[in-house]
Amino acid sequence: MATNPQISYSPHRSEVFKGLTGEQVANLVKEGRRIKLEPKNILFHQGDPAKNCFLVNRGRLKLTKLNEQGKEVILRYIVPGELTAATAVLKNWAYPVTAEAIEETDVIVWDKPAMMQLMRRYPDIAINLLGIILERIDDVQNRYLEVCTEHVDQRIARSLLRLMRRAGSKTPEGIHIDIPLSRQNIADYSGTTLYTVSRTLSAWEKKGWIQSGREQIIVTDPHALVQFSETG
Amino acid sequence: MATNPQISYSPHRSEVFKGLTGEQVANLVKEGRRIKLEPKNILFHQGDPAKNCFLVNRGRLKLTKLNEQGKEVILRYIVPGELTAATAVLKNWAYPVTAEAIEETDVIVWDKPAMMQLMRRYPDIAINLLGIILERIDDVQNRYLEVCTEHVDQRIARSLLRLMRRAGSKTPEGIHIDIPLSRQNIADYSGTTLYTVSRTLSAWEKKGWIQSGREQIIVTDPHALVQFSETG
DNA sequence: CGCTCTATTGATAAACCTCAAATACAGTGG
DNA sequence: CCACTGTATTTGAGGTTTATCAATAGAGCG
Structure with missing residues (x-):
């Protein structure tokens, strides 16, 4: 039985931090809190006020969304190096989705003030984020097209x-x-x-x-x- | 027969420019080119290289996406004050969708260098953009959920x-x-x-x-x- | 070995699409 | 003002896809 390979990964290589020096990234990472999750642990719930955003360092998250009748879809799996809830936090919204760990998972956490300060100090981060979000939106749009037409x-x-x-x-x-x-x-x-x-x-x-x-x-x-x- | 009301609108009130002074906005708008579209005119085609981004000033655009077999879905209607193609342009991608005018429509156009310079000079713009994109992604995700479950x-x-x-x-x-x-x-x-x-x-x-x-x-x-x- | 969770498979029914044909409507030019 | 043309819309019949329900089998775990 194949077990999941341990992917070697460091936050410095995450797309979010593209354009920043190693030292800068190290400082940012130090500012964040760490959380360790077991399988089936919920990182955040759809509907909760979005206080934090998260960078997955190890493991995997499942992002799901429920409708009023309780039917569920899986929107995305989050793998190491990827950020989640980055934008919800900026808007003071509720999380629009639920994030659940499906294996042992380590995440780094920043709260809203930290994110805002980060982006003001390093405009590249906001620009990188835009790029990342664009890929997400493209992904959902493609899947929307598929589910409508195929x-x-x-x-x-x-x-x-x-x-x-x-x-x-x-x-x-x-x-x-x-x-x-x-x-x-x-x-x-x-x-x-x-x-x-x-x-x-x-x-x-x-x-x-x-x-x-x-x-x-x-x-x-x-x-x-x-x-x-x-x-x- | 009801005709569409002429919505009074000025770029200064667009969400993209939130946080900027009127003078700053006026300068930005001056830097952009203007285009006037008739109904059924195509502003950009899915698959074309994304060179520009657009702010709708008057009128309406229909954003559509085609699959390989030529089946179409409508992703969104763009109304005055809204931006489109803002992010595609940043990634040097092809436009993922087609934009077609469905009535007489005026748009302001910026190219990629202008956008980049804009965001570097006014980080608020990048942050505003993030907020806008978040609303879009939320919209598509909701519709994805609906089409999957309802x-x-x-x-x-x-x-x-x-x-x-x-x-x-x-x-x-x-x-x-x-x-x-x-x-x-x-x-x-x-x-x-x-x-x-x-x-x-x-x-x-x-x-x-x-x-x-x-x-x-x-x-x-x-x-x-x-x-x-x-x-x- | 028994318990629980996951997967398979068949039968049935419902939702929805496709095709065909008829009708309504708006605009145009005589 | 009217006939004509090109769309848009309606409606019916029939068929396909896919969901639902039910029952069984298999895998992993203590």
């Missing part, structure tokens, strides 16, 4: 590919997605049900496109999946 | 309400949406087909929730629509 199996293919690119590691059999993914998770990430996901993955396993075990996916034929995701 | 008629209700809040004006009969909206437009904005929209609106018209004519919608009972959009 069939479920295409969307499931795109979901797997997206997760593979974000958190894939090579193995002899293919590319392993280093995130524990239940059928329900994939469904919440693709806008469908676990039953449909199960049927679809079974079919792909027969075709030799993927291998899957309990909460584990290996993409054995990425090219076929890409092809399928684009043409149906 | 039924078409609920989504159509939410679409009408969203458009009503963004571009509604009071009339004796109810709140008129000041955007020409065909059934197809509403479908593209809700992730469904024009047929379903037509049937749904007919039903609501019988219930007295809306009145509709050719490309015109008046919401006569917003409360009922809200109620319906939340409970199904």
